[in-house]
Structure formats: structure tokens, C-alpha cells
Amino acid sequence: MSDAPPGFAEPGADWRAFVASLSDRDARRLGHRAVAPPLYAHAYAFHLNFRFGAMAPPDLLTFAAIHGLSGVKIHVQDGEARSLLHAPDADRRAFGAMAARLGLTLHIETSSTLAPDLAEAAAIAHATGATSLRFYPRHAGPLSEVLARTVADLAILDRLDPQARLSFTLEQHEDLTSAELLAILDRVGHPRLSLLFDFGNMINAGETPLAALSAQAPRIAEVHVKDARALPDRGGWAHLACATGTGHLPMHTMLARLLLLGQDRPQVTAFGLEEEEGYLAPAFRFPGEGPDPVIPPRPPSETDPGPGDLAERLARERDLAIAQVCKVRAMLADLAAAARR
Template identity: 50%
Template sequence: MGKCNQELLAERARNIPLYLHAYAFHLNMRYERVLPGDLLDIAHQQKLKGVKIHVEDGESQSLQKLNDQQLHDFKEKAKKYNLDVHIETSASDKATLTDAIRIAVATGATSVRFYPRYEGYLNDVMAKIANDIAWLSQYDDCGLSFTIEQHEDLQGHELVTLVNNSGMKNLSILFDFGNMINANEQPLSALEVMSPLITQVHIKDAKIIKEGKGWGHEACRSGHGDLPMEEMLKALLLLGEDKPQVHAFGLEEEVEYYAPAFRFDDEGDNPWIPWRDASYTPLPDSNMIDARLAQEKEHALAQIKYIRDICDKFIGN
């Protein structure tokens, strides 16, 4: 790497915008041991820029279930800590996006992430998503940014096509470190394809699993998997000439999360995309709950240190 790039990398690593991701506390939130407001406390304690939180995280205490006053209290707490809030949801239909936007506005959030979950032949699925985005475009000037995540079924060039054809100036791609595996892509080449449109990131590691003529992945502790984490982080930090293109790196440690292969070598031009549920991690056995929840917290905090250590390496080189 040239001296100019090294200096740029060091500067951007020094100022990396790290966000606590609620999925790193997925099991704790399923059992309501960690609630949305607790994430703000943790992010503040860890000196992070913000939080990324799903509308359903926290079960009966999730943002989706809170009343207007409770949402206002969450907003005020985030403001007190000077934390940016990003809202996430797991579909792209009108009702799902409407609710996510409602919650984003009520919590003072700046961004909404979504990903499509449709079953059908690829061409039909792409048409459905394009229709969803066409509906979303009415909110292009509402003050929120929107990201569509590459989430295991669509390939990078397909997402680029959807975003480029949308005509939206506030729609971009959220790049996940591992989800391209299930779409039968390699991490660095998928990153390169999507790179002009990536503004946000989910950081994780995973074991890559061969499944017939495709690939699945099982997420694991950062630094213990098969993903080129350091190379991807470096490439993402360097995106953007005058200023950083990526303005949110979500710390999404999700040990034991599994996703199967969705795209295959022999699938043809218009493959069938199967239905899938929103992401979840299997719950522990009843006699292991407390230990597993404590372990999950340890893993989440350890990932923060792991990523900061990589950034320190970039700064020191």
C-alpha cells in the first residue's frame, strides 16, 4: 500500500464509526435480560458512536411494542448519550417498512435497514422488491437514510441493480461480512461489486460450510472463522475519496447463527429463491441459559476489542 493510502487508512481507522448491534445480544434480548435501553448504556460505556437495533429486539419490551412516551424516553436517553440510532427490520413490504419508519421517527433514528424475504423465481422476486422500493421512494426526502442489506439470497450485482434503478438518493447497500457466502459469492469479490453503493456494514466472522454446489455459513467468534475480516475492514475504511463512504460499522457478533446455501453453481439464469424466516439463533437448553447468556455478553464485548485492535494495527503501520 502506498504511503498516502497508509495515512488515509490510519486516519479512518482512528475515527471508525462503530455501532453496537443488538444481534450481538440476541439471546439476552430473547429472554428480556437485555432491553433496548440497556443497549444505549452499553454503547455509551464502550464509547461507540451509536446502536443498531431491530424493531422486534427485546420481545415484549421491543421498540415495536413500546408506546409513544416510552419511545420518546428512548429517544431522550440516546440524545443524552449523544448516540446515533439506526432501526432495522426484516422485510421490505409496505406494512413492515411503514412500522419501521414510524419507530425511526419516534426514536430520533437517522437510518432504516431492511432486506427482502420473498419466495419465487429470481426474476419475480426482483420485480417484487423493485415494487417495494418504488413505494419506499416517497420517503426519500423524509430525513432518513435507507439501506438494503445483502442477506444470503441475492447476489451483489442484483442489489446494485435494484439500488441504481430505484432513483432514490438516500438508498444504499448495507454490506454484511458473511451473507454473500450463502449467495454463492466470495467475500472480497462481492465487496468489490457492491463497493460503489456501500454506506453501512455488519461485522462478523463465520465458518464457511460446503453444501452441495453452494455454501452455508455458521457465525462464530471474530477471528476464529474463515472470513478475511482484516482485508474487508481495510477495503471498507478506504472507500470514499474526500470523506469516508462508510459511516456505520455495526458490531454484529452472532455466535452459532446458521444460514444454509441459497444460490448454487448449477442454478441457471432464473433460480428458485426459497422462503426463509427472519434471522434467529437457537436457544440454549434450559439448564444452560444463564451460562450461555453470560457468554454471549462476553463475546459481544470481546468483538469490540478485536475490531479496535485491528484498527490500532492500521494506525500503527
């Protein structure tokens, strides 16, 4: 974790020391799993190209195939008017068929737990042949009400997927703590509902990466991989996403710990490569807050393209997405090499 600000650095971030501390058995397991884990192209890595450029969902499939990835994670709204949300069923089925021809697994994402939004996303997942549906709550109000409403929202999961084709993941998305997410899963009690661990989203809830990973570890099924810088914000922490390898996150160590989850087979089934340089999220939780803090309303995530030439910004985003694939594979190679005994 490079030049992390005071109060944010945490013990255990030295990945070489972590790998050296592993038993021979765990080191062999890490070395084996680091060779070819399931890496997915994430549409948010092309967020600006989807919003302001000409990128459409099939282009993400092409990117994943060119770079030898296992699948794609795509939001229902990626591509604006060209998105899966606005596509007729025939186009959704064609998208799924293209993914199948390329040997790619599809994961669908939405930024809501409201019943109409979940139903819409599940319909898209079924039409495309997707295997996973991710969501997160955006309720506002006292924390106790946010938790209760989210639990009530997720009571419909079986009705959305009566043939049990989908796995479901709840993402920590900046406002809820790890303990609160685990409590939601326990209260919902759905056998195919797990957590999606994002490398940086815990920062805004006042948690540090490795502490959040340790807390969520038993229930993590999928991951969003990115780097970010922690910024002091009104007594809490904001996060500014940045190019992989330039932030404050212990990425090697997080990858190693996630790869080790699961004894007989890997617990994490998808690592989404979610490069998102320039995405800024404010602090949502603060030290000393009461037992029932108020969660403010917020829109779905967006990145400001910033000033300057938009075409250059779109080109940079595409370059960074390619670079992240290379950097993450280099990190995995580092871990595999260090695990050799």
C-alpha cells in the same frame, strides 16, 4: 482467512500485503480513518439476551455508551414484548431522548420490504429520531419475481419519509448476489438508498467476501461486522457465525478496504458490531443454477441457543459482545500501525 476450506479461499486476503501495497497517500488515509471509525453496538450481538433474558432496548444504549461507541443499530422486534415495535410512542420518544443524552446515533432495522413493515419501521425511526433504516427482502419464488417485487416495494420510500430525515440501506442477506442488489438500487433510483455490507452474508449467495466487497463498494454506506466459517452445503456454501477472529473471513482486509472507500470523506458511515456466535444460515444459491432460480421462503434470522444451561449461554453472549469491541479495535490498531510509513 484461517484454514478456509478448498474453494473458498480467495486472493488478496493477506492484510499486511494489502496495506504494504498502498500508495503513501492511501496509507495515510487508512491510518487516519482507522483511529476512530464510527463503531455501533448492534442488537444482534445480544440476540439471545433480548429473546430469552431481560434485556431491553435502553440496555443497548447503556452498553454503547460504556464502551465509547458512536451509536446503536436495533431491530424493531429486539426485546420481544419490550421491543420498540410494541412500545407506545411516548416510550419510543424516551428511547430517542436517552440516545441523544448519551450522544448516540440511532439506526433502525427491519427484516422485510413489505409496505406495512416498512411503514411501521419508518414510524419507529421518526419517533426515536433515528437517522437510518435498514431492510432486506424475504420474498420467495423465481428470482425474477423476487427482484421485481422488491423494486416495487421500495417505490414507497419517499412517501415513508417525506421530510427526507432518513437514509435507507438494503442489506445482502444470504439469497441475492451483489449484482442483483446493485440492479435493485439502479431500478429503484432513490438518492438516499445505499447498500449495507455484511461481512458474511454473501457466502450463502455463492460469493466470497472480497469479491462481494469489490462489487458492492461504490454503493456501500454501512456495514455489519462479524466473523463466520464457510461450510459446504449441497454444492453451495452455508455460513456459521463464530467469535470474531476464529472464522474464515479476512476481517483485517475487509476493514481496511471499507475504511478506504470515499476520497475526501469516509464513505462508510457506520460499522455495526454484530457478534452472533452460533447463527447458522444454509446455502441459497448454487453453481450451475439456471437463469431464474427459485428462492425458497424463510423466516427472519434467529440463533438457536443450543443445549445446556441457558443462563450460561446468555452470559457467554454478553462476554462475546464485549470481546468483539476489543478485538475490532485491536484490528483497527493493527491497520493504523501498518499504515505508518
